[in-house]
Each structure stands twice: as C-alpha cells, then as structure tokens.
Amino acid sequence: MEEEKKTVRAVERALDVLLCFASGHEWGLTEIANKVGLHKSTIHRLLATLEDKGFVTRDPSTEKYRLGLSILELSAHLSRSDDPSVMLLPEMERLRDQLNETISLYVRDRTERVRIQAVQSTQAIRRVATVGARLPLSVGASSKVLLAFADPGVRDAVLSDPAWPAQLERESIAKQLDDIAAAGYATSFEEREPGAAAAAAPIFSRSGKLVAALSVSGPSNRLTPDRMREYAPAIIEAAHRMGTILG
Template structure:
C-alpha cells in the first residue's frame, strides 16, 4: 500500500505541460484499479498531500507535501551554512557546539562540533527533546511566531511536559528580549548551555546554535564572552541564509 501511495504522488508530480490529473488518467498511467486510486487519493487529500479541484475534479500535489520537502531543504541548508561557523565558534570557545532544528513540539540535534578538552559535553546527534527543555530548544520556542508558539506550548502542556505555563511564558519573554537563552543542567547535570536563534530569509526561526560545557567553565567574564560569540555566530548563519533583520 505504501508503494502504491508513493506511485500516485510521483505520478501527479507537475510538469511543464500538466499540473492536474484525473482519476482515470492516474489509473491508466499506473495500471492501477480505479477503486484503489480513489481510496488512496482520498487518504492523501485528508492530510493535505493532494488537493482536488472542485471544478475540474482533477488532483494535484498539495501544499503539505511541498512544505515537507521545503522543511527538509531548509534543514540541509541550515546545516551546510552553519557548519563552518560552528567550527569557528568551537575553536574560539574550546567547548562543544550544537546545531538544533525544530520538528513539531521537539528540537533535534542535527550536528555537533565536539570540544577538544577531556572534560566535555557529548550529546548524540539525532537526540530529540521537547522545546520547553534547555537553552537550545527554548530559544527556538521563544522566537516562534505568536500563534505557532502558543500552539506548541498548548501541546507540550497537554502532554504534561510543562510544569507552569505562566513561568514558561515569562522565561520565553526574557529570552526574546535579550536574544539568547541560558540553561543550567536541564539536560545533563552540572552543565551550562548558551544558545541563540537562527533565522531564515523570511525572518522565521529555523534552528539554534549553542555552546555547552561543564558549569565551572561557564562563569564570570568567560560566560559573557560565550554569549557574545554565540549570538554573533547565530547572526552570521542567519545572514548567510538571507536574513536581514538584526537583533541585539
């Protein structure tokens, strides 16, 4: 069934000459029974992967599948753009540097430059955590557009992941006003993380860059320097992605 569904999505991919397809055309093209095509198109329409024109009764790819493809592209673009800047930041701080992107109500580490020091923070690539936990995730949540942020918070609260919505909202306001987030031991005890948001050319937050390490190395002037370097790095990545608006 999955193969048939993929076959339909591939079959109705727009070309220079054609954007919409009838059920009969799809059935003939794939040598698939009409009833099967109807059923699968119905499922794909329900999730927005396919849309049906009310006048022509024909089908075409929907915005949901376009958004899915664009999200993959954006994540790859963020990673490719951020990597050299992350390497520079890691060299400057001598601490571990992470790249995090949002997916649903979670944040996912998609790349890391490990600290050269013996005592360091090592989190696995692909690790998923709620957007209400730790600096690298909270800074993304803080800079979501209002409706999206509220939707994510409601979801997290429904899942029992938020102890106090009021406290979380206050913390997110502070993060947004200062342009960065700091967390102490929220993921790993005895550690500190400093994170700043990454924006796309559309001025939407698409990820975060963070520096993490043992708590005793994140104190005083050293912490202030890490904040400065991290926010500068996030600006550099954002500008490479076409972001124009600056924040303090």
Template structure:
C-alpha cells in the first residue's frame, strides 16, 4: 500500500527534497575522502553547478557538518559530522573493535593505551584504557592535540603522501612544547619516513617532558587509515632497549583492530 503524503506536498516536491539530501550527503562523502577542497573542485567532483554546491555547503555549514576556512578558501568536514559518526563508532564500529585489543595491551603491559582519530590538523582522543601503575598517563576523552608532536598524530599521517602531509600540518615552524619537539616540516617528514619502515611511531618527550608514546595506525576495509592506537608511559618505563618489542606489540594490536574492521594487509600502501 502506498504511504500517504502530507497535505500540500506533491510527489515532485518529495522527489526534489530527496535529491537535495542525496546531493548534500554526496558532498560530505567527497569532503571526507579529500579532507579539504575548494568550492570549484567540490562542484567538479560532484558534477554540480557552483551555485548549487555553495547553497548545499551553506546549509551543511549552518548545521555544523562542514566548516569553511575563509583564509585558505577551502571547505572541510565539520565537528558535527564527527559527532554523528562517533555514534556509530561507539555502538559497533571502531571503539568496539579496538577495546578488546586495548584492554589486552593494558593487561600485558600495565600502561595506558589510547585511541585517536584525525580532525583537520589535530587529533581527537576517543577512547582510553588506563594502566594500573601508581604513576600513569591520562588524557581526557574528546581532548584535542597537535599532530606533529604526538604519537597518535604521527601514526595517522605516516602513510600519507608528502603533499598531503604538507597540506594538513602546514609549512611550520611548529610550536615547541618541550626541548625535543620537532618544529620543522622537514624534520616531521623525516620522522614519518622512518616510521613507515618499521610501521610504528615514537613520540619521544615531544609533547610532554618525561613521557614517551608508541603508536601505530588502524585501517578500515579500504586500507585507509581511520584511527591510531598508542601506549603512553613515563620514559623510565620505556627505555630505548624496549622500543622495538613494544613497537611491534602496538603494531600487532593495531593490525588486529584493522582486521576486525575488514582490513587485509595487502591493502596497506607501500
């Protein structure tokens, strides 16, 4: 039986509204894949006119689903889209897939384990399992941090091209948080190059004195990096001689989460 339409609403109106919704969702999908795009490029990729693209983007911007960087003339996915998406992550996606491995790591190593995602040029911590040491690391869920001086941030970008890294983090110089913070783009790119060879990254007291973080990327079923997992601990408990073994263990845990999300190792770039 055909559903009744509300009075005053024609089938043509309903079809037009559905088409508008489809176009808006398509814009969000394109933005999520490219991270930032100009109006003209968005119009080209979605095969919409610039005027239609702009109207849709303005509607999405007012609702917080996209953001507009006036200085750069670029559009990107907004925080509201993350908040809506996080409902999926919490209910049966990323967090559910990651939590067993995070808990297993804490049981084995007794150090705090974090889960983070990328948002623009920052990372957002979306889950944490605390270690049970008297002195342990703690990060508030929902907290933001720079990419360039955090283990989770480096892991999120370690498989990006140099051009993508430059676009996301900028040209530098970067704000120093400690004497060990990498403040140049060249230094950051070199760090990522080294990380790609071993498939894990190290934050060596770059954000906070006396703290080391070891992190690895998490992939989805397309092979795309969608999150990163890290272990945080005082430097006294993570000496140089433990780094290879700990790095391999974090990488193993991150890969296990990726497999739960449908990833296969042959999907990983390089």
C-alpha cells in the first residue's frame, strides 16, 4: 500500500510539472521547482522522464523546457464532437461581430474558472483573453454566474472554502448571487483589475444543467454599467442559442 501511494504521488508531481506550462510556454529548472515547490533534484528527475517520453523538450541553448510532441499527439485524439469550445465558436464569433467586444467561454474547475475559448474584439483598444487562463471564483462576472446558477451544494462549498478572500463577506456575496440568479446575468466593473469590465450569462444544456458562462469583456470606459445593461439581452439570447446547440 505504501509503495502504491508513492507511485501515485510521483504521478501527481509529474502532472504538476506539466501544468506549469498552462501559464507559460517555457520554464527553466529552477523556475519549475519554485512553482511546484519541490527540490531541484526531484524536478530534474521528473523532467528527465517526461523528456524521455516526449512530453517536454529542452532547448540546449537556453536550458529551458517546453511542451513536447507527445502532448500534440494526445490532443489530436481529443473528441471534438461534444467539445463546447469548438461547438460554440461560431456563435461566439457572431456575438463578437454584434457587440464588437471580446467574447469568452468559462467553465468551473473546483474553486476556479477556466477560460476554454475566446474570440478577441477587433477594436484597437480591447481586452485580450488568453485561452487556458485560470481565475478565482471570488470576483468577476463569469465567476458570479458560475456560482449563482450552480447547485446549492457547489455554491456553499465554494463560499465556505478556507481560501475564500477574507475581505469578501460571504453573506453579502450570497445575496448578490441570488440577485444575479433572478436577473439572469451578472456584471463586474473593475473588480479584478482596473480599467476592465465584463457582463456574463449562463449557458444551460437542454436538460437544465449549467455548462458554462458566456462573457463579454472590454475596457471600462467603453463597457460602462449602462452599456452592459443594454447588451444583457443580446448576451442572454446568445447563451440560450448556445445551450440549444449543446443539446
């Protein structure tokens, strides 16, 4: 049993190393060790194994690591027939063309939200959304949507998590989430970063299951509270169409 636990722990550590590349395309040995919180000798052994299997590759000139071809080989076999990031892309582009702001698609992963698809605005000054970015569920329009329309158990678990920011009063947030559920959409104005604003609506499957949050984001001097209220019906309508597509 002890040997089994050690083996699983080794796999967890190797996966933690690979997940470093979700926030950067190349990393040095020391950088990875600091991010993962392990000794450099341990990281070196893990990287050697991953490199041998083709999951990472090392640039001899910089001594930095990046993802290898084995990742591409695996991703080529992902099922695209029921992938929301692929299925909903045309509707996201349609909404972008209608509102000319950046459109993002978020899903919840435990106590975080992950951007799984984005369509950038064509305006010179715009919000640039990076696919794969992980953000906290405590702030932002999409975070509020993913909590407001989640099962009560999910909402309670996130709000009671010890990592929840102490400055955000849980009772006040819970009341805000109830208001969002009644309104059908959420907004945020410079909550996560200065100069940025967003509005979001939930995407439900035909069975009524919350699938994702559809977000429209842009500079706060353009995406004002009044403008977001004006855009809300179009965002909600687009989210409804997307839910129909997902089936």
